[in-house]
Amino acid sequence: xQREEVIKIVNNFxxxxxxxxxxxxxxxxxxxxxxHIDSLDFVDIVVIVEKNFGFKIKPEEMKDVKTLGQFxxxxxxxxx
Amino acid sequence: xxxxxxxxxxxxxxxxxxxxxxxxxxYAGKSGIGIDPMRLEYGYRSPLTGxxxxxxxxxxxxxxxxxxxxxxxxxxxxxxxxxxxxxGIDLDYLExxxxxxxxxxxxxxxxxxxxxTTAMQYKDTQMMGSGAIFQSMNSTVTMNLSTIFKLRGVNMxxxxxxxxxxxxxGLGLMxxxxxxxxxxxxxxxxxxxxxxxxxxxxxxxFSVRVDDPTKASRPFDRDRDGLVPxxxxxxxxxxxxxxxxxxxxxxxxxxxxxxxxxxxANISQPSDHGSAIAMERALADAGxxxxxxxxINAHATSTLQGDAFEAMALDHLxxxxxxxxxxxxxxxxxxxxxxxxxxxxxxNLMMQNSFIAPNLNFENPDEYSKNLNIVNKxxxxxxxxxxxNSFGFGGTNSxxxxxxxx
Numbered sequence: 113x114q115r116e117e118v119i120k121i122v123n124n125f126x127x128x129x130x131x132x133x134x135x136x137x138x139x140x141x142x143x144x145x146x147x148h149i150d151s152l153d154f155v156d157i158v159v160i161v162e163k164n165f166g167f168k169i170k171p172e173e174m175k176d177v178k179t180l181g182q183f184x185x186x187x188x189x190x191x192x
Numbered sequence: 193x194x195x196x197x198x199x200x201x202x203x204x205x206x207x208x209x210x211x212x213x214x215x216x217x218x219y220a221g222k223s224g225i226g227i228d229p230m231r232l233e234y235g236y237r238s239p240l241t242g243x244x245x246x247x248x249x250x251x252x253x254x255x256x257x258x259x260x261x262x263x264x265x266x267x268x269x270x271x272x273x274x275x276x277x278x279x280g281i282d283l284d285y286l287e288x289x290x291x292x293x294x295x296x297x298x299x300x301x302x303x304x305x306x307x308x309t310t311a312m313q314y315k316d317t318q319m320m321g322s323g324a325i326f327q328s329m330n331s332t333v334t335m336n337l338s339t340i341f342k343l344r345g346v347n348m349x350x351x352x353x354x355x356x357x358x359x360x361x362g363l364g365l366m367x368x369x370x371x372x373x374x375x376x377x378x379x380x381x382x383x384x385x386x387x388x389x390x391x392x393x394x395x396x397x398f399s400v401r402v403d404d405p406t407k408a409s410r411p412f413d414r415d416r417d418g419l420v421p422x423x424x425x426x427x428x429x430x431x432x433x434x435x436x437x438x439x440x441x442x443x444x445x446x447x448x449x450x451x452x453x454x455x456x457a458n459i460s461q462p463s464d465h466g467s468a469i470a471m472e473r474a475l476a477d478a479g480x481x482x483x484x485x486x487x488i489n490a491h492a493t494s495t496l497q498g499d500a501f502e503a504m505a506l507d508h509l510x511x512x513x514x515x516x517x518x519x520x521x522x523x524x525x526x527x528x529x530x531x532x533x534x535x536x537x538x539x540n541l542m543m544q545n546s547f548i549a550p551n552l553n554f555e556n557p558d559e560y561s562k563n564l565n566i567v568n569k570x571x572x573x574x575x576x577x578x579x580x581n582s583f584g585f586g587g588t589n590s591x592x593x594x595x596x597x598x
Binding site: 156162168 | 255256259322323
């Protein structure tokens with residue numbers, strides 16, 4: 113799967129299911145401070161990612177994922 | 193001792209989604225009972241239920257609040273939002289003043305069953321998502337409402353089977369009367385999903401009169417064959433009288449008396465003696481006598497035994513006074529954990545509008561109800577003081593006496 117397609121799917125569920133304003137979805141947006149994704153939201157994101165991309169996010173792999181761009185990269189790497 | 197009044201009400205049930213709609217249904221004697229096809233597919237003996245539409249909360253509540261709300265919590269939110277508006281308060285008031293909550297709820301089965309199904313499918317509890325824990329606990333209604341409405345007072349769920357909502361109001365009365373709180377949100381909520389009532393259906397408690405759903409719930413009638421489950425939520429705002437006067441709040445009624453008892457006997461079979469004790473205590477607590485009661489909203493659910501035992505108790509206490517009696521469960525079905533609160537809202541609406549809603553389908557009395565003055569058609573009637581009964585599994589009994597403020 114190409115990175116562009118990952119971005120499209122991720123942005124879609126962040127807007128539709130996590131209800132984050134589309135304007136905030138920038139590559140350099142911080143997941144916690146910028147998009148206000150808290151630990152409970154992240155549980156739902158784990159569920160959505162597994163259903164959409166077919167793999168389970170491992171918390172230890174997310175340690176260095178701080179921005180939305182890094183999150184796209186993490187998923188793209190997993191599904192390439 | 194402080195006096196306690198009701199300064200706001202809200203309702204979301206099979207009779208309507210707000211006070212105005214419900215008042216019209218009560219006056220018209222309009223049943224809210226229908227058939228749920230999912231129950232047939234699931235293996236119920238009876239597909240009959242009160243038909244309650246899920247509210248659309250997107251736009252009213254943020255995502256986190258919605259994700260954590262179970263079905264009954266959604267109903268409770270709608271009823272409570274209406275009650276708060278009608279009490280003349282808002283979120284700003286709730287943030288600046290200490291307001292408590294006692295809400296009746298005794299199950300949240302859908303969330304539990306769905307979480308189990310997910311775990312079995314994925315073998316991974318994280319797949320249950322972030323809302324499952326907050327939806328599946330018995331205290332789901334109070335934990336959610338206290339968060340949404342920023343409550344900082346007493347905060348707990350009352351689980352007392354089909355008397356939960358009534359005991360919640362009784363406990364709110366006690367807390368305010370004793371000076372522990374100035375204002376408490378009280379109520380009851382009941383889920384209506386087919387996932388919530390299968391085990392109740394399984395013991396043969398439900399009516400199977402499916403040919404005409406509106407005829408199925410027939411409290412006190414000779415030909416009753418069981419109850420019809422219903423649901424939704426009802427909220428009343430209880431407030432200390434002087435506090436309400438000072439605030440310029442609308443004072444709708446006074447919660448004058450609360451009586452309780454436990455039968456200490458069979459888990460499912462009610463007791464005329466136990467229910468009479470609760471009624472007598474409520475009358476004594478209110479400082480009134482049986483002859484003073486203008487209307488009784490009976491617990492009567494349309495079960496053979498339950499109605500018979502309540503009829504015996506009512507006959508013993510009220511027959512000399514020919515007191516008008518009706519069970520609104522003839523229209524709503526048995527709203528279970530919610531019923532004790534919703535029937536206070538229904539009865540208050542009757543008191544405000546001077547009528548008694550009918551006990552639908554009471555066509556022929558049985559040997560127990562033959563002496564009772566059961567109102568089976570809408571009756572214009574001034575009500576100054578009424579009694580509301582609620583009884584539940586395990587022999588828990590609650591009775592409330594409510595007075596008009598003059």
